[in-house]
């Protein structure tokens with residue numbers, strides 16, 4: 001008998017791989033006018049929209065009843081002012097979807113030369129991601145490019161997809177085209193997919209041949225005090241980095257933090273490149289989105305780690321499109337996690353004095 005979520009895993013890996021092919025090629029061709037600024041002032045590119053179209057196509061064909069909580073929507077593309085971007089996105093999505101089938105892919109997922117979609121179909125496919133989430137049932141959550149600012153800088157970003165069932169993340173898949181395959185060889189070949197299924201472990205696959213190259217099992221190692229460091233955001237607006245410095249000081253950490261965009265941070269944690277993920281809110285008001293943490297959280301747990309908010313409570317993926325009131329995110333191996341929580345709470349006490 002097949003393992004639980006075997007088909008979901010296969011479709012998700014195929015979808016994320018195709019989306020990564022697209023984003024990598026877009027990066028090399030991005031021109032002025034192919035990036036919009038959203039209402040929250042964050043950037044979105046033709047790569048984000050067309051990657052969402054690609055992933056949603058496979059999910060919709062393979063699992064037509066599953067709703068999708070996706071970061072992007074097609075409203076701006078439907079307007080007359082979006083005509084040029086729309087045309088580019090439709091072209092990119094179709095080029096990616098109609099490429100020849102690779103090992104592990106099925107034509108019935110909307111793939112292959114005969115599966116060109118119209119502009120109207122592509123926009124509707126992007127808008128399959130407008131589901132509001134909630135506590136019950138099956139749903140996917142998609143961040144077509146996580147770390148868009150990193151993507152634009154040519155640094156780290158990830159195509160991130162997760163399956164949530166009754167508020168619990170059961171499957172997470174993250175494609176990281178710019179991440180070195182081996183952290184021991186940072187200037188070596190790049191491109192990895194990270195996959196976790198609840199109860200089945202965490203694995204790294206090659207981005208070029210995820211269905212044929214052997215998967216690498218991932219376990220967070222036991223760190224020595226000298227090796228332990230923090231994995232944190234690049235953008236100062238996304239996480240309170242001065243707070244991280246104080247936590248590191250309390251913990252006696254001497255190794256400098258690793259700053260990296262996107263959920264590639266969770267992937268780095270799962271394979272032991274850095275020991276502690278810490279993301280505390282900068283101001284009040286911003287609510288973390290479920291697509292920014294769902295696949296990373298199951299990857300960390302399946303690699304033997306723990307992920308909570310700063311109060312030590314589990315993240316709640318059943319509240320809708322966000323994680324609700326923001327008490328930050330703390331992820332680490334089991335042993336350091338308890339120490340980090342204590343240090344975070346001490347730093348919070350000092351701040352409130």
Ligand SMILES: Nc1ncnc2c1ncn2[C@@H]1O[C@H](COP(=O)(O)OS(=O)(=O)O)[C@@H](OP(=O)(O)O)[C@H]1O
Nearest residue numbers: 145146147148149233234235237238260261262286
């Ligand atoms: N104010 C604020 N606080 C916290 N988080 C925010 C905030 N604004 C945006 N975002 C989300 O941050 C996502 C990128 O996070 P990163 O960890 O990659 O940030 S960073 O690029 O390293 O700075 C980014 O994901 P993408 O939009 O997919 O890039 C946003 O969802």
Ligand SMILES: [Mg+2]
Nearest residue numbers: 042043071148
């Ligand atoms: Mg965004």
Ligand SMILES: [Mg+2]
Nearest residue numbers: 143146147292
């Ligand atoms: Mg994101």
Ligand SMILES: [Mg+2]
Nearest residue numbers: 071143145146
């Ligand atoms: Mg995004």
